[in-house]
Amino acid sequence: MRRLPRIVRWAALLVLTLALALASAAWLTARPGDPGLYPPAPGAETVTVRLVAQAWHSGLLLPRADLARAAAEAADGALVEVVERFRAYPALEIGWGDAGFYRAVPTLDALDWRLALRALFTPGGRPAVLHVVGVAASPEAAFPGAEIVTLRLSRAGFDRLAAALGRAVTARDGHPVILGPGLYGPSLFYAAEGRFGLHNVCNHWSAGLLHDAGLPMTPLLDTLPRGLVLDLAWRGALQSP
Template sequence: MTGRSRALPIRLLVALGVAGLLLLALLSYRRPGDPQLYPVAPGAPAVTVYVVDNGMHTNLAVPAEALKAHGGPSAEALAQIAPSPWVLVGWGDARFYVESGMSPARALDALRALFAPGNRSVVMLEPIRTSPDKLYSSGVVKLRLSPEGFERLAQRLDRSFALRDGAPQGGPVRGWGEAHFFESAETFSYLHLCNHWTAELLNAAGLPVRPGVSTLPAGLVHDLKTRAGALDTAAPAR
């Protein structure tokens, strides 16, 4: 083996080592929480929210009355959906997120959503009439936010809406079922996925989050359970 051929495996090992260190740094990076907002002291006033994980995507279930009391663009969007005690809030690519099913064309569209620059996005609001911990058989974790923490979360949600004359605008389609989509001011890519967005709202409420781990729903939920004290409260499967 020549000196040049021996150098190739060494360079490969160095490259793999550097890549591994970068990946470790990405997964370890943590956005600190705000101890003035979270956790809530036992017996103190709190607003209960739920993270709902369907395996590929996360939503937040929040009390409709608390969102209405907050006012702003979020409350204006809420007024456009059917009344309900809870509202499911989500975010995603303006094309891929609003469609359903799987096909070769949609698989290609997923690649476009991940890697094309400047993808438009939408905010989704869906009314739900049953408490999330009773509605879903799995993938639900409970969080108790301080009232100020919920206010910060709602303010971050407000900033997601694209406003025209100060009001949120309906998205490219009305939605599926009772869900409504609204144009978002943010862009979607592999660097800013739906689960990153969920983590950003929770971070605004005072919770510590790790963006790298939050890329996948399971990572976000695990991080919330281990670092933020989230409780798994889904009802037994029926």
């Protein structure tokens, strides 16, 4: 039996080493969830939310009525104002991202790699925005082609998520800062807290809000939308609608 050429053996060893290094890094940076919040206790009140994962971006689809309740109970005036502006819609899809790249790239076809690289590698990160969309159709109809993960959160977990979302809204004199029309449907861009960069992309933000709701997260795996979906599946967080 012929032995594989030395260069092939070295290449295989390199691939294996990189795979082990990445797996180790993912494990070492993983953050545990809060079992007091997630999964919900049997028979407890729950709130259904959805992760919407596109080719390069993910956001959260949240029930507007529950978000309005949580914002009002927390006396978060800026978030109440955002939610009230979309009161005609039963759900809101909310995403976070780089202010320049997010607003300039509505679809994957419009992807500008120069903008993408600038957004990812600017030292200190770049300003961020929130994109809020009013959604009336079913998730599958509203986001054809997207991977949609359905999650049932405890009420306390959802309230933690809403509080984290409220902290992401930049407010001036108690009011959210509107930056202009959004990318599709009834939507608006809002100024947001946080800095966008390679170590804090939109998918980390989505995962972070779910982490606030009690779910575990793996930042390295969550860098890409598909990785975030796999992370939820790997941790057993996927639930039937």
